[in-house]
Amino acid sequence: MSYEMFTAEHEALRQRVRAFVQTEIIPRVDEWEDKGVPREVIARGLKFFEAQGAGQDKLAAAVLIEEISRAGSGGLAAGIIAHAAVALPLIRELGSEQQQQKYLAPGVVGEKLGAVALAEPTAVYKLSAIETTARREGDEYIIVGAKPAVVNGDRADYIIVSARTGENETSLSLFIVEANAPGLKKSPSRLAAWRSAGCADLVFTEVKTPAASLLGQEGEGLAPLMKSIEWERIASALSAASAAMEIWRETVKHTKERKVGAVPMFKTQEISFIVAEAVATITAATELAHEALWKHARGQRCSTEALAAKIYAAKCLSETVERAFQVFGPAGLVEGHKLERFARDARMAMLTSGGLGIEKELMAEQMGL
Amino acid sequence: MTTGPNESRYFKEEHEIFRRSLRSFIDRELSPHAEEWEEAETFPNEVFKKMGQLGYLGASFPVEHGGAGGDVWYNVVRAQELPYCRSGGVVTGLIVQSDAATPIISKLGTPEQIEEFLKPALAGDRISAIGVTEPDAGSDVAALRTTAKKDGGDYVINGSKTFITNGTRADFITLAVKTNPDSKPPHMGISFVLLPTDTKGFTVTRKLKKMGLKSSDTAELAFDNCRIPQRYLLGQEGQGFFYIMSSFLTERLSICIGTVSAMKMVIADAIRYGEQRSVMGKVLTKYQYNRHRLAEMLTEAYAMEAMTLAACRKYAAGQDPTLEVSMAKLIGGKQSHELAQRCMQFYGGYAYMEEFPIARYYRDSKLMAIGGGAYEVMLLIISRLMDQLV
Numbered sequence: 001m002s003y004e005m006f007t008a009e010h011e012a013l014r015q016r017v018r019a020f021v022q023t024e025i026i027p028r029v030d031e032w033e034d035k036g037v038p039r040e041v042i043a044r045g046l047k048f049f050e051a052q053g054a055g056q057d058k059l060a061a062a063v064l065i066e067e068i069s070r071a072g073s074g075g076l077a078a079g080i081i082a083h084a085a086v087a088l089p090l091i092r093e094l095g096s097e098q099q100q101q102k103y104l105a106p107g108v109v110g111e112k113l114g115a116v117a118l119a120e121p122t123a124v125y126k127l128s129a130i131e132t133t134a135r136r137e138g139d140e141y142i143i144v145g146a147k148p149a150v151v152n153g154d155r156a157d158y159i160i161v162s163a164r165t166g167e168n169e170t171s172l173s174l175f176i177v178e179a180n181a182p183g184l185k186k187s188p189s190r191l192a193a194w195r196s197a198g199c200a201d202l203v204f205t206e207v208k209t210p211a212a213s214l215l216g217q218e219g220e221g222l223a224p225l226m227k228s229i230e231w232e233r234i235a236s237a238l239s240a241a242s243a244a245m246e247i248w249r250e251t252v253k254h255t256k257e258r259k260v261g262a263v264p265m266f267k268t269q270e271i272s273f274i275v276a277e278a279v280a281t282i283t284a285a286t287e288l289a290h291e292a293l294w295k296h297a298r299g300q301r302c303s304t305e306a307l308a309a310k311i312y313a314a315k316c317l318s319e320t321v322e323r324a325f326q327v328f329g330p331a332g333l334v335e336g337h338k339l340e341r342f343a344r345d346a347r348m349a350m351l352t353s354g355g356l357g358i359e360k361e362l363m364a365e366q367m368g369l
Numbered sequence: 370m371t372t373g374p375n376e377s378r379y380f381k382e383e384h385e386i387f388r389r390s391l392r393s394f395i396d397r398e399l400s401p402h403a404e405e406w407e408e409a410e411t412f413p414n415e416v417f418k419k420m421g422q423l424g425y426l427g428a429s430f431p432v433e434h435g436g437a438g439g440d441v442w443y444n445v446v447r448a449q450e451l452p453y454c455r456s457g458g459v460v461t462g463l464i465v466q467s468d469a470a471t472p473i474i475s476k477l478g479t480p481e482q483i484e485e486f487l488k489p490a491l492a493g494d495r496i497s498a499i500g501v502t503e504p505d506a507g508s509d510v511a512a513l514r515t516t517a518k519k520d521g522g523d524y525v526i527n528g529s530k531t532f533i534t535n536g537t538r539a540d541f542i543t544l545a546v547k548t549n550p551d552s553k554p555p556h557m558g559i560s561f562v563l564l565p566t567d568t569k570g571f572t573v574t575r576k577l578k579k580m581g582l583k584s585s586d587t588a589e590l591a592f593d594n595c596r597i598p599q600r601y602l603l604g605q606e607g608q609g610f611f612y613i614m615s616s617f618l619t620e621r622l623s624i625c626i627g628t629v630s631a632m633k634m635v636i637a638d639a640i641r642y643g644e645q646r647s648v649m650g651k652v653l654t655k656y657q658y659n660r661h662r663l664a665e666m667l668t669e670a671y672a673m674e675a676m677t678l679a680a681c682r683k684y685a686a687g688q689d690p691t692l693e694v695s696m697a698k699l700i701g702g703k704q705s706h707e708l709a710q711r712c713m714q715f716y717g718g719y720a721y722m723e724e725f726p727i728a729r730y731y732r733d734s735k736l737m738a739i740g741g742g743a744y745e746v747m748l749l750i751i752s753r754l755m756d757q758l759v
Contacts, residue, residue, distance in 0.1 A: 369663060
């Protein structure tokens with residue numbers, strides 16, 4: 001009897017995505033770090049996703065996330081995750097028939113790209129503290145506010161925005177705002193990491209959006225928002241653990257190719273123990289992310305597990321980078337070296353969804369402290 | 370499999386029933402005596418008897434071997450619940466009985482061996498020990514020096530063993546011996562035999578004083594021309610090394626599972642204490658620094674749990690879980706003692722007194738990086754097997 005949660009179909013999907021990552025992404029990934037990822041590559045990546053019900057199946061989404069993350073570009077992975085694993089499922093879950101037609105069908109083939117702007121710098125810990133507002137005027141809502149460092153922000157066709165629509169602390173609503181809406185200003189943010197994520201700071205100055213662009217019910221955005229952030233945390237845990245494992249594989253390869261004096265590196269005890277210690281932590285990170293995924297996919301409560309998975313995997317990824325540097329030496333820091341790119345993006349895992357400090361605070365709250 | 374909001378990835382309703390029954394036994398019969406048994410540096414033989422009578426020892430063993438015929442997950446449940454007896458020594462003694470000295474008898478034993486040794490052990494009538502470690506050979510089992518020489522229809526055993534849990538009172542020992550001391554490679558000269566402790570020439574030379582796990586008795590044993598019939602050979606001669614590895618595996622897995630529960634229990638204790646203790650007008654658990662440390666500790670416990678369950682999953686599916694078990698043992702070896710150390714900070718001076726269980730856990734948890742294969746041994750095993758993950 002097998003207790004593995006991924007089915008044979010998931011494993012077949014994994015093989016197809018892996019081949020795509022190997023042949024189409026990895027050879028050009030450094031080039032895209034500077035120029036951005038071409039839209040058609042994202043579109044082709046999404047074909048795999050379409051076949052699996054476009055994010056309905058969270059396990060298929062997890063497979064996609066794990067395999068894309070092996071390319072070692074956190075930005076590229078974040079871009080695809082934001083669109084395929086966060087934006088599309090929100091529309092599928094909450095969207096009207098019209099919205100589904102408009103965004104979902106072209107979304108799964110990559111013709112329309114989405115971004116998600118939910119949290120704000122002062123409102124990561126408390127979503128109910130979101131300051132962006134939306135007021136109804138006739139057939140429109142007027143949105144005023146700002147959302148910083150939104151992944152896909154400079155290239156998306158539409159942005160799912162959270163905004164306050166009432167006096168009540170929890171009166172939050174979601175909107176699908178067209179990227180070309182007048183009053184929406186996008187300034188690309190130049191991050192030292194996630195270079196190909198297409199991050200942009202968004203400012204909404206009296207942005208008019210049709211009433212029909214409301215996603216879900218007015219004032220009922222908080223619950224789906226919380227659920228979506230829980231899933232984002234699981235997604236980034238999966239992504240971080242998978243990236244760490246790829247760094248580990250590269251490290252092992254290096255220890256077999258290089259010699260210390262006359263001895264192959266992998267036969268030196270210190271090196272082989274560093275590598276062994278790394279893989280134990282990475283495996284634990286993967287398993288913890290999978291436990292959270294298993295529960296989330298079944299609709300079970302798992303916010304504590306999701307937080308723990310994210311915290312552990314983010315820390316594990318950075319630790320793995322440090323261990324890899326001990327093996328590669330300064331060569332790993334040469335510009336264009338695979339490890340240099342992995343290392344650049346690794347720290348982002350500790351900074352997303354509020355960052356580790358906020359996540360520990362949230363976890364303490366979940367623990368009833 | 371049950372579905373719904375509380376569906377578990379691993380456990381079914383029948384496992385939960387077993388869990389509730391065992392836990393209530395532990396809360397009623399074991400944990401109230403934790404202090405007393407720590408003080409006495411042993412616990413009553415009667416505990417084995419009761420555990421056996423209630424079917425807790427043999428839950429996962431086949432019915433025809435005196436067990437209840439349950440799957441591996443019953444074993445997991447037992448290992449998860451035992452630490453709530455709040456005495457690591459009791460856990461160790463019981464784990465040796467059900468997860469270290471006996472599974473190999475069930476796997477290899479002749480019908481006579483099963484009748485004579487396994488059935489009474491699972492019933493709690495005969496206490497067992499596993500005798501592998503010697504003064505100069507622990508995880509390096511190829512270096513064992515205790516010998517068993519054939520003489521007529523018997524084996525004659527000479528040598529010594531040390532750090533043997535249940536050693537002062539075991540009725541029989543699942544004993545690793547060299548049946549061919551000249552074997553090349555040396556590990557192919559090892560065999561397992563079953564040695565009744567009323568055999569002439571057997572002596573408990575010392576009851577050892579330990580840093581922790583005080584309620585378990587740990588002994589040094591000597592074998593001076595101990596004569597046992599050859600029908601007490603377990604499995605095949607010369608295959609002992611592999612049997613030892615198999616015993617290590619079940620033992621390590623149970624230790625890892627127990628460690629997860631112990632970690633959770635220690636965190637829960639710290640929270641309970643912290644919620645009552647006020648410092649400068651505020652309870653400890655409301656200080657942000659403490660809250661974040663507790664979140665970090667629970668994160669580590671969850672990671673250890675996920676790693677351990679991955680090992681259980683592989684074991685339950687009949688695959689070799691050596692790599693996963695070693696990883697779990699490695700992580701537990703580091704995390705459990707570190708956790709104890711961090712939790713002690715919560716209690717301040719009280720942590721250093723014996724009034725709360727934390728000082729005891731601090732001592733007990735150190736063994737995780739030493740006993741049943743040290744941290745460094747786990748690194749060695751992982752480094753040898755990790756290529757399968759590339």
